[in-house]
Amino acid sequence: MVKAVIFDMDGVLIDSEPMWQQAEYQVFRQLGVPLQLADTKQTVGMTTKDVAEFWYRQSPWQGQSLAETEAAIIAKVRQAIARNGQAKDGVVALLQQLQQQRLPIAVATNSAQVLMDTTLDTLGIRDYFAAHCCIEMVEQGKPAPDIYLLAASQLGVAPADCLVFEDSITGIRAAKAAGMQVIALPSEEDWQHEKFKLADGKLRSLLSFELMQYLSDDVIN
Structure with a gap:
């Protein structure tokens, strides 16, 4: 869960x-x-x-x-x-939904902190995230699991209880190596690629994500 x-x-x-x-x-x-x-x-x-x-x-x-x-x-x-910079479709709505359900949220990126900060501030979404994890904070970037394990630790949640959204096979491998569930968001040209079978699910957009099926009973209001 x-x-x-x-x-x-x-x-x-x-x-x-x-x-x-x-x-x-x-x-x-x-x-x-x-x-x-x-x-x-x-x-x-x-x-x-x-x-x-x-x-x-x-x-x-x-x-x-x-x-x-x-x-x-x-x-x-x-x-x-x-x-x-603009938020992708469904991002803000999903962040709001997660916040309403009191689920802790983290961002975990292979990008530098200056880019993470610029992105979160430009999109106006910084305050949704309880943990902000970037490449300078870990010894190895993705596909090593370090940054996802760091995010889970900062959120105070076991890796097995974390759900990750990723668009690249590099990130999917990192999250799976950390023992987490992963939803892939491939580009349209990569939609049929075999590599995304490693993920636990696949979506064309966050707009089609159904949160409630992933929640444990004690989280649902």
């Missing part, structure tokens, strides 16, 4: 994946990496540090460190979120 809910951020709370793709494309092309915009989909769900290291292995560049590259990507994404 579900006693807490944990949300991934990018692709779940906000449709930021196009922002990430555009930022990575611009930064890496400027460094001489011969990638196309579609190539950025290969690294969806990775930490920004891992993305920089991934493309450096493919096509090493000169003159800019990996840390500087990571910072350049984050700066572009932060600017895009602050200017154009």
Whole structure:
């Protein structure tokens, strides 16, 4: 039975994946990496540090460190979120419903704290979350389970009693490794992909999520 809910951020709370793709494309092309915009989909769900290291292995560049590259990507994404960020369909309504049921809520993201803060503040949803977990708080990012275990600990709920919303296979693997139930929110182009069978359920939108079937009797008002 579900006693807490944990949300991934990018692709779940906000449709930021196009922002990430555009930022990575611009930064890496400027460094001489011969990638196309579609190539950025290969690294969806990775930490920004891992993305920089991934493309450096493919096509090493000169003159800019990996840390500087990571910072350049984050700066572009932060600017895009602050200017154009909007909550995905169903996010606010579900957060309100969870709050009404007194279920503790966390966000657990592979993104940097500055992006987590910018997203929560831009969308106006910070106060719904009792725990805010980002990549700087753990030793290993997703697909390691660290950030989900941290979120459960901060909420004071056993991992087995947590329900997670994730859009990437990287995040799904992390949540399953933490011993949690996971609902996948794949992009439309990935809807039929076999990899999402690892999740406990699959939705096209949070609008179609039915909370009551996941609640234990002692949570329902």
